[in-house]
Amino acid sequence: MREALVILPGVTADRRKRAFVAEYFRSHTRFDVFVPVLWQRLGLPFCAGQLRRFIERRIASAGYDQVHFLCYISGGFILRLAASGWRFDRCGRVVFVRSPLQEQVPTLLVERYGRLLTLIKAGKMVVDLAGGAKDRLPLPRTAQDQGLVLERGVSQLASSLGLRPEDFEGLKAAGEFNLPGGRGVLLAEESHDEVYTSELLLDRVACFLARGSFDTEEGRVPSCGRQASSS
Numbered sequence: 001m002r003e004a005l006v007i008l009p010g011v012t013a014d015r016r017k018r019a020f021v022a023e024y025f026r027s028h029t030r031f032d033v034f035v036p037v038l039w040q041r042l043g044l045p046f047c048a049g050q051l052r053r054f055i056e057r058r059i060a061s062a063g064y065d066q067v068h069f070l071c072y073i074s075g076g077f078i079l080r081l082a083a084s085g086w087r088f089d090r091c092g093r094v095v096f097v098r099s100p101l102q103e104q105v106p107t108l109l110v111e112r113y114g115r116l117l118t119l120i121k122a123g124k125m126v127v128d129l130a131g132g133a134k135d136r137l138p139l140p141r142t143a144q145d146q147g148l149v150l151e152r153g154v155s156q157l158a159s160s161l162g163l164r165p166e167d168f169e170g171l172k173a174a175g176e177f178n179l180p181g182g183r184g185v186l187l188a189e190e191s192h193d194e195v196y197t198s199e200l201l202l203d204r205v206a207c208f209l210a211r212g213s214f215d216t217e218e219g220r221v222p223s224c225g226r227q228a229s230s231s
Contacts (some may be wrong), residue, residue, distance in 0.1 A: 001065045003092065005031035005209065008051070008075025009196070010097075011040045011125045012157070017196035021070075024202050029210065031068065034058065040074060041123030044134065047074075048081035055088055066092035066143065068209050072195065073098055074125055083140035093144045093209050099151035100171035101163050102192040106130035108161045135176040145212040147184040149205065150177065153191025186214040 005025055009018050018035055026033045036054040038047040059067055067090050071079050076096040083091070106129040109118045119127050128134065139146065152168055171177075186208075190198045204214050 002063065003031050003066045003068065004059060004062070004064045005029065005033050005068045005070060006055075006059065007033065007035045008038070008069065008071045008078055009035070010072035010192070011074045011123070011129070012192065013072065013196060021196045021202065024199065025070075025206065028203070029206050031209070032064075038075075038078065040125040043124030044074070044077055044081060044128040047078045047125070048085070051078055051082040052086050055082070055086060060088060060090075064090060066090055068092045069094045069140075070205060070209070071096050073103060073192075074129060077129070077134045077137060079140060080134075080137035084138060089143075091140055091142045093146065093212060094140060094142055095147045095149060095205050095208055097149040097151070097195055097205075098177060099155075099192050100168055100174065100177055101154055101158050102151060103129070104163060104171065105155075105158055105161060108163075112161070145184065145208075147186070147205075147208045147212075147214060148177075149186045149188050149195070149201070149214075151192055151195055152187055152189050153194065155192040158192070184208055184212070184214045 007021060007025065009021070022033055022035045025031060034054075036051060036058075038050050040047055055067075067088075069079055069091070071094065076098065079094070106118075106126045109122060109126060110130045113121070115127055118130075150172060152165070154163055154165055186204060188195065188198075188201050190201055195201060208214050
C-alpha cells in the first residue's frame with residue numbers, strides 16, 4: 001500500500017526545523033513525505049487555498065491509498081479550513097500538535113501591540129490565530145484515527161509574554177483542546193521550541209501515524225521505522 005505524509009509546520013517553524021522534521025520522517029517511516037510551502041504571512045484563508053491546490057496537483061493524482069497529515073498549530077487550522085472545501089477521500093491518520101500555552105501568544109501579541117502592528121511585524125496568520133473563528137472549523141473527515149499532542153512546555157516567546165508552566169492545566173480545560181472522535185492524546189513535556197526536533201516525540205508521532213497509538217511498552221518507545229513497518 002502506498003502512503004504519503006503531508007507535514008504542515010506552524011507559523012514559527014524556521015528552515016532548520018522544517019528540514020529536521022521532514023528528514024526525520026523520511027528516514028524513519030515508509031511514507032513519501034511532503035512539506036508544502038505555504039505563505040503563512042498572508043493568512044489562514046490564503047494558505048488553505050494553497051493547500052487545496054497542492055493536494056489536487058501533487059497528491060490526489062499520485063495514486064496514494066492513504067495520505068496522513070502531521071499538523072503544528074497553524075498547520076492544523078489550515079488543514080481544517082482546506083478540508084471543508086475539497087472532495088478528498090483518502091485522508092488517513094491526522095496528528096495535531098497543539099499547545100494551550102503557545103496558542104495564547106497571538107492574542108497576547110495583539111493585545112500588546114494592536115492588530116495593525118502585529119499584522120506588519122508578524123503577518124496575517126498570527127492575527128487570524130488571535131480570533132475565535134478558527135476554533136469553530138470542523139475537523140477533517142478521516143478514514144483512520146486522529147491524535148492530539150499537547151505541549152506542556154513553555155516556549156521562550158510565550159515566557160516573554162508572561163505565560164508560566166502552572167498556566168497549562170487551566171488553559172487545557174478549554175473546549176477547543178478536545179478532539180471529538182480522537183483515539184489518542186499525548187501530553188508532551190516539550191515546548192513549542194522543541195517539538196520539531198525532539199526525536200523522542202517524533203518517534204511517538206511516527207508510531208501513531210503507523211498504527212494509531214502513542215502507547216509505549218514499559219516506558220520505551222517502540223521503533224516505527226522503515227524496517228519495523230515493513231516486517
